[in-house]
Amino acid sequence: MKLPRKNRLRASALGALAVSGALLLTACGSDNNTGGTGGTGTNTAAKNVKCEGAKGKLLAAGSSAQKNAMDLWVKNYMAACQGIEVNYKSSSSGEGISNFTKGVVSFAGSDSALKPEEVAASKTACKTGQGIDLPMVGGPIAIGYNLPEVKDLVLDASSIAKIFNSQIKKWNDPAIAKLNPSAKLPDKPIQSVHRSGDSGTTQNLGKYLGKAAPNDWKYEAEKKWPAPGGQGANGSAGVAAQVKQVEGAIGYFELSYATSQSIPTVKVDTGASAPVAANSENASKAIAAAKIKGTGKDLALELDYATKAEGAYPLVLVTYEIVCDSGNNPETLPTLKSFLGYTASDDGQKALSGIGYAPIPAEINAKVRETIAGLK
Template sequence: MKLFPHSRIGAVALTGALALTLAACSSGSSAEPGATESGDASAELSGSLAGAGATSQEKAVAGWIAGFNDTNPGVAVSYDAVGSGGGREQFLAGAVQFAGSDAALDEEELTAATERCEGSEAIEVPLYISPIAVVYNLPAVDAEHLQLSAATIAGIFNREITTWDDAAIAAENPDVTLPATGIIPVNRSDESGTTENFTEYLAAASEGAWPHEASGDWPLSGGQSGNGTQGVIDTVTGAEGAIGYADASRAGDLGTVALKVGEEFVPFSAEAAAKVVDASPRAEDSTDKRLIVELDRTTTESGAYPLVLMSYSIACSTYADEADAANVKAYLSYVASAEGQERAADPSVAGSAPISDDLRAEVQAAIDSITAG
């Protein structure tokens, strides 16, 4: 199975995009400017560092920028949360120095990245691991989690299961009194790596119930949708009976689904997401700079949660400007560090799953290769 089939949007709409920017400010930290866990503190960093991309990373990136600026107050870092597709496009166009994406670059984008990166290979490193929550708005249901198999979720989002008391849902929730409320499936309206991961899970795990290919673009026309992660959450929150999918850090007070894995139902958690990542192989086209993981969506391992996204940080291994190379290298080193990963894992920040020590070593080696041409 091809890991990341893509359908790309042709233009990036910046109107209304959320930019996360922290102005450079002084800090009480005793660390020298420019210092990173594995970096070089020999020169003070300064200038602007712009990124764009996945809304799933938005909360984590805000935390990373704050932590990075504690020891690098001379660098003004910004992140435009326009979605994975928009971030990749801005990066390939040279509008930003790095991108966040819930899906890896496809073959056409890799060719464009070589041209953008002074003839060098793009770097793609997984630095944000998070479950994707299936969220619903059913205030009348008194259950910690509704239990749903991939096949039932596929039937719901393919608009074949249309009421919450449907026999398929009732069979998987025998102890829950289900209302006859109509189901309102909500999908992302923008091209999205979260959508791609969600449809990849449905295509792989639903045993044929999902008749569409994995894609970052929603395959069905019409229906309810929301722009970006927050748009989906807002739409589900505003309509009783609605169900959607979003990065788990945004689930809030909405109900969340426990997925059927083998013979058990597993709710999302950082630990359950990390379990799947550690058990999954690398993609065939991975390199020492492109650490692409082929997530095992059909695992039956106890306690694993297979509906997970790995969001990548995308950068150049060679930049034309020395300051860009130094700033990107230092920022990504902080994000990959134990400190950076722990900051994002804090439930008050993003509640993500930290990368393992073994993966961190590979990621840091890729980041260390960044240079100026």
């Protein structure tokens, strides 16, 4: 069927992104678990969101790890600020940053802070300023697996590294058996699944393995998957879907993708008195120890991936909203500040715990709010 002329003329990157984002908002997939909290969040948000000056459309793209948080935030915000559209295209951190530096979107979501070369590239889009990192979403990176025979699985950093670099190939490998003495581990091959595109979640997994298992994970922590073997899948949703469908599979994704699809997750032996489960509370204990390493208005964080603190889940990520500190589009700036002001608000952050994320620590979040208020 031939498309109407109006649609055929939508050739610009900006228009294409708007259409894609709109489709994402209206077609919630099975990996979205925000339905149980949306009503409460919406009622609270409608009372407290500051909509003054906001108007039109706000386009954003990037990290799929924060998709479920963004879906809930967008739903609440648009319910409170009638007539305003916020379109967040969930793809990958790399694609989000690329769209941001090209000036296609007002902000990008990324699971990793901007690199120096990305900051330099952002200056073209930011006119009088540059891109900065605002930590907005915290949470555990879950290691999900598909073994119907095993209801409770413990791994440590070394065994996780060896699984994902294809050194451990069977589920009954002695290294896994030692960590799970009471489990009936099957004599089945392991099918590891990783992100096929550039991914901040991949980079955070690499940071964790490089710090906690340096003898077994020799790769640089980059967004592109570095190790041999395994199978690639598109986005966190794609990795979760593969693990859900393939018996013997194991993969990594943000926790809400596991909870929404009832995928069991690994407990991590950190060297503390007991293995630590992937949940919001345990991730918060690890994120609370983060320090700001960014300078000026940049609020990039340094996380302790090798922590052995009791109850602290070490495999965590923080997703950043990347914005221009100055030189933002004056037409969209009020809406940008209004929307991000909501996501960083008490209401916005409290909504995270109910969907498998961890709020940003209060001291750091206070600086995020201050920075958002000062965007130009």
